[in-house]
Amino acid sequence: MLARLNHRIALAFIHDLAAAGIAWLLAYWLRFNLNIPAQYWSAAVSTLLWVVPIQGFAFWRFGLYRGIWRFASLPDLRRILMAVGLSALLIALILFMFRIHAVVPRSVLLLDPVLLLLLMGGSRLQYRAWKEHKFSLLAHEREPLIILGAGSAAASLVRELAHSREWRVVGLLDDKPTKQGRDIYGLAVLGELESLPEHAARLGVKHAVIAMPSASHSIRRRAAQICSEARISALIVPAFDDLASGKVTVSALRKIELDDLLGRDPIQLDDAGLHALLTAKVVMISGAGGSIGSELARQIGHYRPKLLVLLEMSEFALYRIEQEFSAHYPDVTILCAIGDVKQRALVDDLLQRHQPSIVFHAAAYKHVPLMEQDNAWQAVRNNVLGTYTLAHAAQQHGVAKFVLISTDKAVNPTNVMGASKRLAEMVSQSLQHMPQHDSRFIAVRFGNVLGSSGSVIPKFEEQIAHGGPVTVTHPDITRYFMSIPEACQLVLQAGLMGEGGEIFVLDMGEPVKIADLARDMIRLSGYTEHDIKIVYSGLRPGEKLYEELLADDEHTLPTPHPKLRIAQARGVDDAWLAAALDWLAQDGMVSEAEVKKKLQTWVTEYTPQQPGDA
Numbered sequence: 158m159l160a161r162l163n164h165r166i167a168l169a170f171i172h173d174l175a176a177a178g179i180a181w182l183l184a185y186w187l188r189f190n191l192n193i194p195a196q197y198w199s200a201a202v203s204t205l206l207w208v209v210p211i212q213g214f215a216f217w218r219f220g221l222y223r224g225i226w227r228f229a230s231l232p233d234l235r236r237i238l239m240a241v242g243l244s245a246l247l248i249a250l251i252l253f254m255f256r257i258h259a260v261v262p263r264s265v266l267l268l269d270p271v272l273l274l275l276l277m278g279g280s281r282l283q284y285r286a287w288k289e290h291k292f293s294l295l296a297h298e299r300e301p302l303i304i305l306g307a308g309s310a311a312a313s314l315v316r317e318l319a320h321s322r323e324w325r326v327v328g329l330l331d332d333k334p335t336k337q338g339r340d341i342y343g344l345a346v347l348g349e350l351e352s353l354p355e356h357a358a359r360l361g362v363k364h365a366v367i368a369m370p371s372a373s374h375s376i377r378r379r380a381a382q383i384c385s386e387a388r389i390s391a392l393i394v395p396a397f398d399d400l401a402s403g404k405v406t407v408s409a410l411r412k413i414e415l416d417d418l419l420g421r422d423p424i425q426l427d428d429a430g431l432h433a434l435l436t437a438k439v440v441m442i443s444g445a446g447g448s449i450g451s452e453l454a455r456q457i458g459h460y461r462p463k464l465l466v467l468l469e470m471s472e473f474a475l476y477r478i479e480q481e482f483s484a485h486y487p488d489v490t491i492l493c494a495i496g497d498v499k500q501r502a503l504v505d506d507l508l509q510r511h512q513p514s515i516v517f518h519a520a521a522y523k524h525v526p527l528m529e530q531d532n533a534w535q536a537v538r539n540n541v542l543g544t545y546t547l548a549h550a551a552q553q554h555g556v557a558k559f560v561l562i563s564t565d566k567a568v569n570p571t572n573v574m575g576a577s578k579r580l581a582e583m584v585s586q587s588l589q590h591m592p593q594h595d596s597r598f599i600a601v602r603f604g605n606v607l608g609s610s611g612s613v614i615p616k617f618e619e620q621i622a623h624g625g626p627v628t629v630t631h632p633d634i635t636r637y638f639m640s641i642p643e644a645c646q647l648v649l650q651a652g653l654m655g656e657g658g659e660i661f662v663l664d665m666g667e668p669v670k671i672a673d674l675a676r677d678m679i680r681l682s683g684y685t686e687h688d689i690k691i692v693y694s695g696l697r698p699g700e701k702l703y704e705e706l707l708a709d710d711e712h713t714l715p716t717p718h719p720k721l722r723i724a725q726a727r728g729v730d731d732a733w734l735a736a737a738l739d740w741l742a743q744d745g746m747v748s749e750a751e752v753k754k755k756l757q758t759w760v761t762e763y764t765p766q767q768p769g770d771a
Contacts, residue, residue: 166222169221169222170213170216170217170222172280173212173213173216173221173277174209174212174213176273176276176277176280177208177209177212177213177273178205178208178209179276180269180270180272180273180276181201181204181205181208181209181265181269182201182202182205183268183272184264184265184268184269184272185197185198185201185262185265187268187272188262188264188265188268196260197260197262200260200261201265204252204261207248207251207252208248208269211244211247211248211251212240212241212244212248212273214244215240215241215243215244215247216240216244218240219236219237219239219240219243220236221233221236221237221240233281234278234281237274237277237278237281238274241270241273241274241277242270244270245266245269245270248266248269249266299321299322299323299324299325300323300324300325300363300364301325301326301327301360301361301362301363301364302318302324302325302326302327302362302364302365302366303326303327303328303329303330303347303353303356303357303360303362303364303365303366303389304326304328304329304330304365304366304368305329305330305331305350305353305365305366305367305368305369305380305383305384306329306330306331306367306368306369306372307329307330307331307333307336307339307341307346308331308368308369310368310369310370310371310394311329311331311341311368311369312341312342314326314366314368314394315329315341315342315344316342319342324364324410326344327344327360327362328344328345328346328347328356328360329341329344329345329346329347330346330347330348330349330350330352330353330356331346331349331350332349332350337349350379350380350383351383353365353383353384353387353389354383354386354387354389357387357389362389363389363390364389364390364391364392365384365389365390365391365392366391366392366393366394366410367380367381367384367391367392367393367394368393368394370394377393378677381677381680381681382680384680385679385680385681385683385684385685386685388685390412390683391412391680391681392410392412393410393412394410412681425718426646426649426650427650427653427718430653431460431649431650431653432460434460434515434649434652434653435457435460435462435515435649436460436461436462437461437462437463438462438463438513438514438515439462439463439464439466439511439512439513439514440457440462440464440465440466440513440514440515440516440517441465441466441468441507441508441511441513441515441516441517441556442454442457442465442466442467442468442516442517442519443468443469443498443516443517443518443519443520443543443547444468444469444470444498444518444519444520444521444562445467445468445469445474445475445478445519446467446469446471446473446474446475446477446478447469447474447519447520448641449519449562449641449644449645449648450467450469450517450519450520451474451477451478451481452641452642452644452645453517453519453645453648453649454467454478454482454491455481455486456642456645456646456649457649458482458486458489461488461489462489462490463490464490464491464492464511464513465482465489465490465491465492466491466492466494466507466511466513467479467491467492467493467494468494468496468498468507468520469493469494469495469520470495470496470497470498470520472495475493475495478493479491479493492511494507497543498518498520498539498543498544498546498547499538499539499542499543499546500546501546501550504546504547504550505550505553505554508550508551508553508554508556509554512554512555513551513556514556514557514558515556515557515558515559515560515652516547516551516556516558516559516560517560517562517648517652518544518547518548518559518560518561518562519562520539520543520547521539521540521543521562521578521581522535522536522539522540522574522577523564523574523578524574525566525572525574525575525697525698525700526697526698526700528572528573528574528577529572529573529574529697529698530698530749531749533573533749533752533753534746534747534748534749534752536573536574536577537573537576537577537580537741537752537756538741539577540574540577540578540580540581541577541580541581541584541737541741542738542741542742544561544581544584544585545584545588545738545741547559548561548584548585548588548598549588551596552588552591552594552596555595555596556596557595557596557597558596558597558598558599558652558655559585559588559596559597559598559599560599560600560601560648560651560652560655561581561582561585561598561599561600561601562601562648563578563579563581563582563600563601563602563603563660564578564602564603564604565602565603565604565637566578567579567581567582567602568602568762569762569764570760570762570763570764571700571701571763571764571765571766572698572700572701572765572766573749573752573753573756575763576756576760576763577756579760579762579763580737580756580759580760581600582600582660582726583729583759583760584734585598585599585600586598586600586658586660586726586729587729587731587734589657589658590658590729590731596657597655597656597657597658598657598658599651599652599655599657599658599659599661600659600660600661601647601648601651601652601660601661601663602660602661602662602663602724603637603639603644603647603648603662603663604636604637604638604639604663613671613674613675614674614678616628617674617675617678618678620689621678621679621682621684621689624689625688625689625690626689626690626691626692627675627678627679627689627690627691627692628691628692628693628694629671629672629675629691629692629693629694630671630693630694630695630696630697630700631671631693631695631696631702632670632672632693633670633672633702634670634671634672634696634700634702634703635668635669635670635671635702635703636668636669636671636703637668637669638669638674639663644663647661647663647718647720647721650718650721651663651721654716654717654718654721659723659724660723660724660726661716661721661722661723661724662713662721662722662723662724663720663721664719664720664721664722668703672691675691676691679691698766700766701766712724712725713725733758733759737755737759740755753765
């Protein structure tokens with residue numbers, strides 16, 4: 158590669174030396190109206206021995222050979238101008254200082270740099286045009302593409318795709334009337350976004366790219382819908398943050414994903430504070446193989462903890478995260494522990510041996526319908542007794558912070574899972590009140606996360622892959638959604654900010670109708686609702702039409718972070734705790750009816766859903 162590069166540099170240098178000689182002789186030729194007298198011809202040839210080396214030196218010193226001719230642009234022209242200008246001054250100075258015995262007309266000294274600039278700049282632009290024309294000869298082999306948007310990202314995309322062997326941009330669309338009818342690098346802005354079907358049919362386009370990385374999610378959603386209705390495959394440019402950071406280029410096209418349509422503002426983290434909290438510290442995560450636990454482990458891994466203790470009941474889930482860390486985080490020391498958070502001996506042993514400074518408790522049973530009936534007793538024991546066992550052990554072993562992952566379903570719960578998580582929050586609050594202990598207990602509530610093992614997304618994906626139908630429980634059912642990485646970033650931030658006893662509520666944005674989510678996923682898969690139907694199956698046991706982030710008797714307080722607020726939940730009477738723990742510790746099975754009755758005793762806002770309730 159280096160040899161080939163040197164060969165090309167040598168050819169470019171020889172070309173420029175030849176251009177210097179030709180420009181000098183042309184200057185004489187033009188000066189004497191295309192007929193050079195003999196004595197001036199002799200002077201022109203003899204002075205070449207001075208002119209060409211001087212100009213060659215200037216070319217090299219100004220770095221004319223760092224650029225690639227195929228991508229010649231204004232910076233290259235600027236360097237040529239500076240090199241030619243300096244060499245013109247040097248030629249005049251040296252010819253005078255060394256008293257060269259040759260007659261050099263002053264007009265030649267003025268004409269030469271102009272001609273040399275034209276020769277050198279023109280040859281580079283001609284070479285670039287030839288290369289681009291060469292690619293255009295392959296146009297029939299490249300896939301035609303329409304760009305949606307005509308801003309700076311679209312302009313960059315047009316420029317970069319000009320060299321693509323896969324894509325051929327045939328036009329742009331934009332809703333701004335001031336841009337329509339204009340050209341961007343020779344390509345016309347054909348019309349508004351709604352005209353995509355017409356132009357796609359005329360130009361034989363099957364793909365469109367949404368080049369609006371800073372646009373709102375509603376605009377991107379509309380663009381994706383237009384593509385779907387036109388039976389056009391939608392692609393998207395990388396996010397604005399990734400472009401700005403230099404991680405990717407605008408031409409790194411990918412298929413549009415659900416996150417692109419839901420759209421969330423980027424999160425600002427207290428990076429210095431998180432380094433102080435996590436770097437070179439022992440950190441423990443329960444439920445480390447789950448969706449939230451594993452992402453917490455990844456994000457904490459970036460802060461280089463001294464040791465990451467991963468506690469997980471599922472052998473396969475723990476194996477997967479262990480293998481991922483071996484491959485992608487080899488510098489992070491991890492300890493993989495298989496076990497149940499309800500096992501006090503195991504928990505005590507882990508905490509005593511490794512002395513973590515912070516524990517993230519993500520282990521929970523969280524699937525509402527599964528936990529509602531036959532598994533109600535197991536849900537309460539795991540979510541409440543498991544939280545108490547781990548949290549109390551953390552307190553006894555001097556853990557500085559204990560962060561409980563809670564849920565919006567703990568607000569005015571109508572199901573066993575939500576009530577059990579509210580009870581887990583109350584356990585955390587009760588332990589905070591215990592005297593002579595410095596541990597700080599923090600709870601973090603948020604809604605559904607995209608792509609988690611219990612979310613509707615994997616289910617919809619599977620149903621679409623099998624040709625449908627996609628089943629939604631109710632046409633009006635709504636949920637809050639955020640991405641798993643975003644949720645975990647805010648959990649870490651809440652863990653840093655918490656002083657003890659707070660229930661942090663994440664800004665989940667606007668609620669999303671599950672039916673709209675299903676439609677988006679159908680469109681993103683390249684289908685329409687005519688291809689894959691949506692069928693409404695009815696609300697499942699314990700399921701609400703909508704979720705709340707705050708109970709009726711709660712209000713919130715702001716925090717320094719715009720996406721975190723503190724819920725002022727009702728006070729906790731600690732008298733119930735001993736009785737609840739005695740009841741949960743029994744080995745026998747407890748009926749669903751008794752579980753719900755007991756939960757109503759302790760969680761007064763819990764109202765079990767009756768058959769037929771919405």
